[in-house]
Amino acid sequence: MAMAALRREGRRFAPLISPRPITAVRSSPIVPTHEDEGPIGVRYISTQVVRNRMKSVKNIQKITKAMKMVAASKLRAVQTKAENSRGLWQPFTALLGDLPSVDVKKNVVVTISSDKGLCGGINSTSVKISKGIYKLNSGPEKETKYVILGEKAKAQLVRDSKKDIELIITELQKNPLSYTQVSVLADEILKNVEYDALRIVFNKFHSVVSFVPTVSTVLSPEIVERESESGGKLGELDSYEVEGGETKGEILQNLAEFQFSCVMFNAVLENACSEQGARMSAMDSSSRNAGDMLDRLTLTYNRTRQASITTELIEIISGASALEG
Amino acid sequence: MTLNLCVLTPNRIVWDSEVKEIILSTNSGQIGVLPNHAPIATAVDIGILRIRLNDQWLTMALMGGFARIGNNEITILVNDAEKGSDIDPQEAQQTLEIDEMHNLACLFVNVK
Numbered sequence: 001m002a003m004a005a006l007r008r009e010g011r012r013f014a015p016l017i018s019p020r021p022i023t024a025v026r027s028s029p030i031v032p033t034h035e036d037e038g039p040i041g042v043r044y045i046s047t048q049v050v051r052n053r054m055k056s057v058k059n060i061q062k063i064t065k066a067m068k069m070v071a072a073s074k075l076r077a078v079q080t081k082a083e084n085s086r087g088l089w090q091p092f093t094a095l096l097g098d099l100p101s102v103d104v105k106k107n108v109v110v111t112i113s114s115d116k117g118l119c120g121g122i123n124s125t126s127v128k129i130s131k132g133i134y135k136l137n138s139g140p141e142k143e144t145k146y147v148i149l150g151e152k153a154k155a156q157l158v159r160d161s162k163k164d165i166e167l168i169i170t171e172l173q174k175n176p177l178s179y180t181q182v183s184v185l186a187d188e189i190l191k192n193v194e195y196d197a198l199r200i201v202f203n204k205f206h207s208v209v210s211f212v213p214t215v216s217t218v219l220s221p222e223i224v225e226r227e228s229e230s231g232g233k234l235g236e237l238d239s240y241e242v243e244g245g246e247t248k249g250e251i252l253q254n255l256a257e258f259q260f261s262c263v264m265f266n267a268v269l270e271n272a273c274s275e276q277g278a279r280m281s282a283m284d285s286s287s288r289n290a291g292d293m294l295d296r297l298t299l300t301y302n303r304t305r306q307a308s309i310t311t312e313l314i315e316i317i318s319g320a321s322a323l324e325g
Numbered sequence: 326m327t328l329n330l331c332v333l334t335p336n337r338i339v340w341d342s343e344v345k346e347i348i349l350s351t352n353s354g355q356i357g358v359l360p361n362h363a364p365i366a367t368a369v370d371i372g373i374l375r376i377r378l379n380d381q382w383l384t385m386a387l388m389g390g391f392a393r394i395g396n397n398e399i400t401i402l403v404n405d406a407e408k409g410s411d412i413d414p415q416e417a418q419q420t421l422e423i424d425e426m427h428n429l430a431c432l433f434v435n436v437k
Binding site: 081084085087088091092094095179183251254255258262265 | 331333334335336337338366367368390391393400402404
């Protein structure tokens with residue numbers, strides 16, 4: 001009872017002994033003090049300030065935890081689709097081969113990224129690899145162009161490679177991804193861009209914690225002809241008799257378009273999975289950091305509170321003893 | 326000697342097992358494939374794929390794509406595929422009628 005009364009007395013005095021706010025402490029370099037305790041001469045920082053900080057950190061923790069749950073549920077939805085679409089491009093690779101090392105004149109780099117942020121470093125790695133491919137393939141007679149899917153890559157590539165960008169497509173994920181949508185997109189790209197080889201850069205989803213940036217190569221039919229004639233990996237294409245159209249060239253053209261749309265579909269799905277997985281782990285580490293910060297702030301709060309109580313007690317007792325005698 | 330048939334669509338694997346014979350419809354007509362067929366790569370039209378298992382014939386509707394036939398391995402990649410047993414005749418008839426009316430309406434709009 002007495003303690004409560006003393007505490008109430010102390011609180012009335014507290015605003016008079018007004019401390020400097022925390023920000024001012026950080027900006028004064030001459031005073032070598034521990035960040036939370038304030039400069040020498042002021043006993044403590046106000047518990048109110050610490051309490052406000054704790055409240056905002058707690059809110060942030062709740063929000064990031066919720067975002068992690070949302071990302072987890074979205075991941076589960078897209079993951080089954082991505083796994084089903086993986087089997088699609090294997091026959092193409094078996095027939096036409098995957099030749100990233102083919103030397104071609106016109107390269108088109110299709111960079112797939114996310115529209116929303118807060119998903120870790122996956123977009124930066126995709127952009128880095130696209131720029132790397134651009135550098136690898138630059139030289140006399142060779143040109144490389146970009147086709148960008150997603151806001152994040154657009155923001156990064158518009159800054160320094162503006163003249164090389166052919167096509168930008170954003171807001172891909174407003175409606176759930178379907179093959180028809182992606183095939184229309186692939187059609188648009190094929191119509192507007194001249195290419196010898198298309199390199200699709202995306203993040204392949206291996207597991208919830210591992211996303212590997214990968215490049216898939218789709219060659220144009222002329223290059224396929226050239227390579228198959230020169231032998232090597234594509235030599236077995238000739239052993240297949242090609243039927244079902246006027247000329248072999250027409251079939252190969254259709255095949256290349258179909259291959260491109262299948263590979264794009266798989267790439268977009270895998271990138272979506274990787275985005276949700278990266279967001280999950282980013283939000284998870286963020287809420288864990290918020291928890292740590294909250295622990296530290298609680299300790300500071302308790303220390304501040306106890307220091308203020310001790311100060312009040314000392315003043316009252318010394319005042320009382322001065323009166324006595 | 327059996328053929329290994331694999332029918333794939335972008336959304337799922339429709340068929341992946343062994344069969345005795347298939348009849349495929351391509352732009353240049355229908356072709357029948359028996360074991361030890363020569364290797365061919367062909368475009369597949371929108372049509373019906375017939376599969377024979379022992380003595381039973383199964384049908385599947387394919388929405389166009391490609392097929393690759395190699396040493397007793399057939400891989401068919403199509404935009405969409407539906408097994409005959411999964412198609413409800415009533416529903417299909419209704420969809421057909423709606424589509425026909427829709428086509429007629431479009432004609433009128435164009436004429437105007």
